[in-house]
Amino acid sequence: MWARELAVSAPGKVILHGEHAVVLGKVALAVALDLRTFLRLRPGAEGRLSVSLPGVGVLRSWDTPGLWALRGRICLNSPLLASIADFDESKSPSVEQLDALREFAGIAAGASAPESLATLAFLYMCLAISAKYGDVPSVDIVVWSELPTGAGLGSSAAYAVCLAAALLMVCGAISCPLQEGESTARWTEEELTLINSWAFRGERVIHGNPSGVDNAVGTWALWDSLPPVASRVPTLRILLTNTKVPRSTKVLVAGVKEKILKFPAIMNPVLDSIDAISQECQSVLEAMPANPSPEHYPVLEEFFDINQHHLNVLGVGHPSLDRLCQVTASHSLHSKLTGAGGGGCGITLLPPDTSPLAVEAAKQDLCACGFECWETKIGAPGVTLHSCSSLSAQVLHALTQS
Numbered sequence: 001m002w003a004r005e006l007a008v009s010a011p012g013k014v015i016l017h018g019e020h021a022v023v024l025g026k027v028a029l030a031v032a033l034d035l036r037t038f039l040r041l042r043p044g045a046e047g048r049l050s051v052s053l054p055g056v057g058v059l060r061s062w063d064t065p066g067l068w069a070l071r072g073r074i075c076l077n078s079p080l081l082a083s084i085a086d087f088d089e090s091k092s093p094s095v096e097q098l099d100a101l102r103e104f105a106g107i108a109a110g111a112s113a114p115e116s117l118a119t120l121a122f123l124y125m126c127l128a129i130s131a132k133y134g135d136v137p138s139v140d141i142v143v144w145s146e147l148p149t150g151a152g153l154g155s156s157a158a159y160a161v162c163l164a165a166a167l168l169m170v171c172g173a174i175s176c177p178l179q180e181g182e183s184t185a186r187w188t189e190e191e192l193t194l195i196n197s198w199a200f201r202g203e204r205v206i207h208g209n210p211s212g213v214d215n216a217v218g219t220w221a222l223w224d225s226l227p228p229v230a231s232r233v234p235t236l237r238i239l240l241t242n243t244k245v246p247r248s249t250k251v252l253v254a255g256v257k258e259k260i261l262k263f264p265a266i267m268n269p270v271l272d273s274i275d276a277i278s279q280e281c282q283s284v285l286e287a288m289p290a291n292p293s294p295e296h297y298p299v300l301e302e303f304f305d306i307n308q309h310h311l312n313v314l315g316v317g318h319p320s321l322d323r324l325c326q327v328t329a330s331h332s333l334h335s336k337l338t339g340a341g342g343g344g345c346g347i348t349l350l351p352p353d354t355s356p357l358a359v360e361a362a363k364q365d366l367c368a369c370g371f372e373c374w375e376t377k378i379g380a381p382g383v384t385l386h387s388c389s390s391l392s393a394q395v396l397h398a399l400t401q402s
């Protein structure tokens with residue numbers, strides 16, 4: 001039985017360099033964004049598990065005996081499916097497991113709509129975590145996000161990190177670190193490692209073949225291979241633009257893989273060059289003083305331009321992103337896509353000597369294209385547990401209306 005009402009949040013991310021290449025083991029520069037996904041957890045009706053995902057239009061509720069019976073059937077009927085009980089965090093969700101869950105939830109085979117993937121990831125994590133750590137108690141879960149869904153800012157990972165933390169906590173696999181009277185708390189390093197590994201499995205349901213960079217940023221706030229950079233990155237000013245062109249990370253990652261298999265001699269050098277950009281960019285950021293002056297920026301701007309061309313070569317560009325780059329170039333600003341590309345978001349570097357008028361004019365031109373843009377603060381805490389009373393009125397309202 002779960003008796004408390006609490007909230008969990010996790011940040012989205014911005015990738016400066018290394019998207020797609022990181023799936024193939026190259027370096028990525030990624031940092032947390034001050035836009036978050038929030039999950040509210042509260043005791044539910046006895047014997048029921050409910051989930052509301054207003055961002056993707058999901059409102060579902062299941063009898064827990066039915067869910068545990070499904071878990072038993074999956075485990076007993078097929079040796080292929082036995083691994084859901086004999087659980088190991090490093091294993092992928094199997095095709096058979098996902099098919100059984102789809103059938104149970106009434107999701108058509110091959111359905112890749114946001115609501116189908118979000119429901120599938122929820123059911124998968126719920127059953128797999130409960131198989132390993134004990135039944136998920138009767139709770140109502142609501143997940144709402146400040147992040148645009150499917151726009152390159154790590155919304156899938158923030159969702160998976162919140163689910164992993166909440167489900168592991170209600171099953172007793174990790175502690176509930178928030179003492180009465182406290183507003184926020186974080187888990188221990190060991191618990192964060194467990195949250196991250198389960199979030200990665202959730203990402204696999206949504207993405208197919210994720211690198212793990214997005215869920216690591218959602219958990220720890222930095223991509224842990226690059227701790228020195230994160231302390232410097234907050235000094236960069238970035239304009240974030242959402243082209244609002246929908247796309248799927250899963251499809252784009254699969255497309256890049258296909259291209260590399262088709263033209264390895266042509267594509268592998270491109271990936272090596274992206275890797276070199278990430279590493280050179282890291283060196284430049286490390287060499288910058290705490291308050292960088294304008295002369296440090298031209299090289300960062302060139303890296304944006306070169307990488308944007310490379311990402312086009314990988315096949316993850318889009319006319320809307322070309323437009324974004326052209327519009328900002330007309331204001332002498334440099335941009336690249338961020339995340340999986342194919343639409344979604346782009347980032348524009350704002351050197352310290354950029355006049356507020358130029359930023360305002362660029363924003364107006366971008367909005368005139370139908371895009372949405374805002375200046376971002378890069379750098380935010382990783383997965384966090386909150387008392388509901390400490391949430392802002394806007395977040396609380398969004399979580400209680402659902």
Ligand SMILES: Nc1ncnc2c1ncn2[C@@H]1O[C@H](COP(=O)(O)OP(=O)(O)OP(=O)(O)O)[C@@H](O)[C@H]1O
Nearest residue numbers: 055114117118150151152153154155156249339340
């Ligand atoms: N707030 C949310 N509630 C429920 N599901 C969500 C939410 N946000 C994202 N998702 C799930 O994540 C999917 C989008 O993931 P996808 O990886 O394609 O985009 P992204 O994570 O926003 O971008 P990127 O991976 O490039 O950073 C949606 O289809 C949905 O299944």
Ligand SMILES: C[C@@](O)(CCO)CC(=O)[O-]
Nearest residue numbers: 019020210211212339340
């Ligand atoms: C495109 C990609 O590199 C970043 C998506 O945010 C995919 C991944 O790392 O899993």
Ligand SMILES: [Mg+2]
Nearest residue numbers: 154156157249
């Ligand atoms: Mg994603």
